[in-house]
Amino acid sequence: MTNEVQQLIAKADVLIEALPYLRTFANKTFVIKYGGQAMVSEELKKSVIMDIILLKYIGINPIVVHGGGPDITRMLERLGKESHFVNGLRVTDAEDIEVVEMVLTGKVNKQIVALINQYGGKAVGLSGKDANLLVAHRRAPEQLSGSEEQVDLGYVGEITKVNPEVIHTLSKQGYIPVISSIAVGLEGESLNINADHVAGEVAAALAAEKLILLTDVEGILAEANDPSSLISTLPKAQATSMIAEGKITRGMIPKVEACLIALAHEVNRTHIIDGRVPHSLLLEIFTDHGIGTMVTS
Amino acid sequence: MTNEVQQLIAKADVLIEALPYLRTFANKTFVIKYGGQAMVSEELKKSVIMDIILLKYIGINPIVVHGGGPDITRMLERLGKESHFVNGLRVTDAEDIEVVEMVLTGKVNKQIVALINQYGGKAVGLSGKDANLLVAHRRAPEQLSGSEEQVDLGYVGEITKVNPEVIHTLSKQGYIPVISSIAVGLEGESLNINADHVAGEVAAALAAEKLILLTDVEGILAEANDPSSLISTLPKAQATSMIAEGKITRGMIPKVEACLIALAHEVNRTHIIDGRVPHSLLLEIFTDHGIGTMVTS
């Protein structure tokens, strides 16, 4: 047997190793929050996109949710507008929301859609306005920490209802839905929603098998900045305490909240994984121990 | 019988008058190019949107196509970029096309979608990138009239293929598809397409019953600027001559071309109508003589 054939056999062995996972996850829905470095590096982009297409081909139902903070900030800058954040939330006036929506729905969303289609999948982009997919009301003003002042965040919303029918319609016909984090308000206005929260709410509404959030760290760390302190499995009660105690901070907070939203409904497993690792989606799905942190009920 | 009841009866008579048209058009597809004043005036917007929703409820299958030139020009201005046109086509460089796509797909499209949903329909927005709905290649450079100079139009395209499956998927489930005039190129790049042409190609691909283009004049006039010279029915041979002879000019040219594209396939009737008239869509559909100009094969 030639060397080449032996290498091929080794590859076939890898495919066979995937078989038990194929069985377990056949026809299940996975909601994937796509973001961070995996949306920047060309190599990682391709790796994530290929992973998503592979999932679809082997009978899993991937639903992609994305934000796009850096692109928004850049476009606002080009228009001479500065970005302000309060407690990590972008203060979004009427002029801003138009830009936020255009960038998320008209640029980032369509880039992801076109990439999936180019590599052989069939994607359709959706915003929360399409078929009233994401209905929201405006968030209450934020309390500035260490002050009594309240700041009106403007066109920033909280989801009150997900109408997932259009996702089912598209998924059943073989399409991969890609959802931008814009919701529709009661008067038809656009509202900016945290994309992690969108992913959590969509997973909950779909009773997804898994919610997977890509991030730019190894997962949740017991000791900040110490990758070796990665927590593999985090019960939701402990997750809640870690937020309260300030051990989970900043961008990780909405990710953990998304897991908690999903777990509060019928979602079985929620994962926060390191999107900087190539094929992190496949690694999470097709290995027993998984990667990153699994938040569990 | 009170006066009020007599008025109600008169209204019922109007509904009954619509019956033969309901019968004729049940389950037929109408492609509607939405644009011009009807996209600006709040009153006309509502009138068109309500007409479209009514069509859907009474068993007709409306498909909406739109452009959005004025919004594009405004956004480019805000970004300090001037708009150049050659033979009526926008010269679109790499920076421009990003803005064009964002405005059309991320702003105008979602405004229409949200309006339809607000007034009780169920709309889903699509760009030509979704499910590779509109595939295009770049247009050849334009010859400047009266010169040998050729101008490369940049990211301006011509449709080479329409993949209408996603339209069928959505329509069958009760959704009204709303399509922005952005196509996808062979390398996944965005291409700016004349929205009238998109409407014609989509109507052709769907073998629609009717293609209806909203414009800001009465229809095609035999004598420019003389509304009383409105041509009710224009055979396609004559339409072609009128373009050649310069009697059909400027923005009307792509509209007539759209009709010719549609007629060259299985589309039965094509209409160019005056979108400034309230309920012009219903008038066209629910009266025997129609309004505006019908281009016929």
Add this chain to the structure above:
Amino acid sequence: MTNEVQQLIAKADVLIEALPYLRTFANKTFVIKYGGQAMVSEELKKSVIMDIILLKYIGINPIVVHGGGPDITRMLERLGKESHFVNGLRVTDAEDIEVVEMVLTGKVNKQIVALINQYGGKAVGLSGKDANLLVAHRRAPEQLSGSEEQVDLGYVGEITKVNPEVIHTLSKQGYIPVISSIAVGLEGESLNINADHVAGEVAAALAAEKLILLTDVEGILAEANDPSSLISTLPKAQATSMIAEGKITRGMIPKVEACLIALAHEVNRTHIIDGRVPHSLLLEIFTDHGIGTMVTS
């Protein structure tokens, strides 16, 4: 804008006004008891038939129930038989029931069916014998008022079971079922049933959205013969008292009883309306305040 166009626009406005009702009633079932003047005047006949066809085209599911007392009486006269009534019920001997059935099922029913088909609907006539649609037993003898004498009504029945499957089969395929008020007895014999009661029972068995009974007065009047005393909304408790107190009399009694039967099941709304008003069906359905009397639970 010409006068003609303005009139057209006014008509389109009427169509648009119907939109909210289209939305509310899409795919709902309406049982319509057709009778009285609306079955005599050529103009009213056409008006009712057109209304019914329109309902079908716009996605409502109309089911028509009819009687035909005057035609029966006429045919019996031609055969030299006198009609006797006890407490408003026709005494029906073996010879009579044959005539009653022939007239209702073989003449009146087919006239309605042919009219609907002629004006562009697709109707199929049914008697209660078809597919055992209406199963009945004979009514107990009637007590003569002010006497101890009891009169055997002969082949007059009360419905004991409705088998609505054949209605569903036909409705789903686009047909308008038209039902004559003949039921089948336990031994296969024909039984004459009050057509209002049939309508009420059919509405109950179908869990219809609405039961609408056409009559020849404005509705239920608080003061007999005073049209201005029309009761718009009549709670069922009050309806029951009004019958007991003799304020609802004669032909109105079975109509109110039909409403009570329907309300006792899952029917949402029941209406007794003035069939002498052209398009009374549309007026009832497509205006907020309705016409005639609504009996409510």
Add this chain to the structure above:
Amino acid sequence: MTNEVQQLIAKADVLIEALPYLRTFANKTFVIKYGGQAMVSEELKKSVIMDIILLKYIGINPIVVHGGGPDITRMLERLGKESHFVNGLRVTDAEDIEVVEMVLTGKVNKQIVALINQYGGKAVGLSGKDANLLVAHRRAPEQLSGSEEQVDLGYVGEITKVNPEVIHTLSKQGYIPVISSIAVGLEGESLNINADHVAGEVAAALAAEKLILLTDVEGILAEANDPSSLISTLPKAQATSMIAEGKITRGMIPKVEACLIALAHEVNRTHIIDGRVPHSLLLEIFTDHGIGTMVTS
């Protein structure tokens, strides 16, 4: 083995003998013209009805067509009207057709329907008006034989179109359609049609497997009145000559014509059988040699 058991076994053998016919005719459509003695004698009625129900249960699709001449004549007599026939066709004035229709559709049809339902089948009666099942125009006036005089037959028609969709709708749901020989004219009027012709046209429109006409003689006889001269198989060319030569006469003519109509379309086999023999339908279907006369192409 007891005597009783041996008798049971003999019965089981009979069922098993039917097996090859069950296989051959599974899911096939049989159009049965019901008439003559088999519609008069209580015993024969039950026998035919049971045969029809059995056919339905074993997977054959029976469609029943009937006339009802004697009942019509009786009712016209009761109304003091005499019946006139020209060349075997009833002269039918405007008053007559109303009676004809009432008797056929309102009495005879519903009696057959009720009988089938009583014995355990599920029948639905139809006239040619239902769903425009039978569309006809008026027959040309008849030439009186041996005279130049022409007689206008009045409301007597010839079928121009069969719309069989409603038959399919009902058959598929397990119902046995029973069709009275009344057609609808172009203006919605009722037309009296020869029931044999109706059966032939319906069989043709359904591309039935078999057309079976019940009559009151053994079949077609080579020598009139000589039952031993029964023709088992009659090629259509010979049938045509026999009519021309006057060897087939009177009521047998429309029966043979019905066979010819059916054979001219996709009907495989047509049979004229003796309805006076109990279970003649089963005998025809479940024995190799059949009974009566088979007219063949």
Add this chain to the structure above:
Amino acid sequence: MTNEVQQLIAKADVLIEALPYLRTFANKTFVIKYGGQAMVSEELKKSVIMDIILLKYIGINPIVVHGGGPDITRMLERLGKESHFVNGLRVTDAEDIEVVEMVLTGKVNKQIVALINQYGGKAVGLSGKDANLLVAHRRAPEQLSGSEEQVDLGYVGEITKVNPEVIHTLSKQGYIPVISSIAVGLEGESLNINADHVAGEVAAALAAEKLILLTDVEGILAEANDPSSLISTLPKAQATSMIAEGKITRGMIPKVEACLIALAHEVNRTHIIDGRVPHSLLLEIFTDHGIGTMVTS
């Protein structure tokens, strides 16, 4: 009427007599344990096979289960192996089970399948290994009666789970499933199962209407060897006592156990009938009093 026709009519009467049973059993599932003389005599074989095919054609869903003891014993003999039985169960070593499986699944099963197909049915053979239809574990060792010694029966099993999906898949498509009494163990090994038990378990898993076991005696006798003491109806409590009291013995025990298994689930009726009587299946099904013994809950 000729003698021949009168005989034919008598035959038709027999078919009509079957009608009420057709109605009662339409679309119901019957599990039939085929065995004994009816699997040996050519005449009885044909009679049973024809009965089964007839059931399928008239809308009943027959499922056939079989064993094949005599064939197994013969093949083992040819291979020089003696058969040992403990309490009526075959001691089955690793070499034996291979032979048992080959004979049951590769010979007896395919003979039945080929016979059904030859006589016009469409049969598909299954063993308990196909689609994991019958999952079993090994039986505990048997206690030798009158001794403390225990005998390991080897590859003899007891059913722990029936996966009936493949039966539904085949039945719905018109096939008659024929099941051999081999189950699959937890490690994929073959296990020999009593065929009566298999029939009982399959009937239970399918919630069959009837379980019918063919045997070589009249049924269950109150007095051994006295056919006139046949018990027509045996309540399950009494059946249990009769086993305990030794009044039901040997091969009849597993048959009665099969009935008890079936009755413990949703099976309505269980019958032990005399397979030596031709058409015993039809006799049981198509006569009111039935034959053999009915074990009832």
Add this chain to the structure above:
Amino acid sequence: MTNEVQQLIAKADVLIEALPYLRTFANKTFVIKYGGQAMVSEELKKSVIMDIILLKYIGINPIVVHGGGPDITRMLERLGKESHFVNGLRVTDAEDIEVVEMVLTGKVNKQIVALINQYGGKAVGLSGKDANLLVAHRRAPEQLSGSEEQVDLGYVGEITKVNPEVIHTLSKQGYIPVISSIAVGLEGESLNINADHVAGEVAAALAAEKLILLTDVEGILAEANDPSSLISTLPKAQATSMIAEGKITRGMIPKVEACLIALAHEVNRTHIIDGRVPHSLLLEIFTDHGIGTMVTS
């Protein structure tokens, strides 16, 4: 990044490499002739079975065909019968065919079925008798080479008809059909068929995408015994000549014939591959150049 993670990423890369093949072969049917060493070695058995299950999970439709010569010979030996071959075909008398069938259908087939089910697939075994899947007549007697003597092969057949409906029924429901090479003759008798031929005929009847035959050599060699002379692609004309010229010999002949049968119908690609290589099925399918010899049209 740890070493372990890097290894995981390399594995994910392998999965991604499979993506284009998944796309190409989604929903396609592959007929796989399983035999030779791959049916003997425990390791190879598992490897082939896992490959087949994987194909099913990723949306390909594998159909397995098998023979079982060595097992047959062994069982005949145990029964004291010698095996004779003429031109490579087993002379099969009445006693032999019973054993052949039992071994193929009752032992080998069920072993494959049980293995697939054990490793997580859902297999159902079929012989050519099930649903008359393979209909055959007996082969003409074979001419002994170098002699005029003809030898009657007994129960050896040639396929005349494949009835593939039962394969479709099972495949659509997620089952993997496993087919033994026994056909049914016109009188219901069993006939022994070359399993390669069965695979070719089944592939032809299914219009399969691929026919893949596992063998115990590298493929077709230009020079006998010189693996380096492997022919990668062999046009069918050349294949025919090589047989005629004696360059393709013995067991390879029916394999090439199977390819020619398949190519003569709508099968796209036929492959003879080395079953001794682990995962040879996956290697063939998931690499561009394939392995073994492709016979092409």
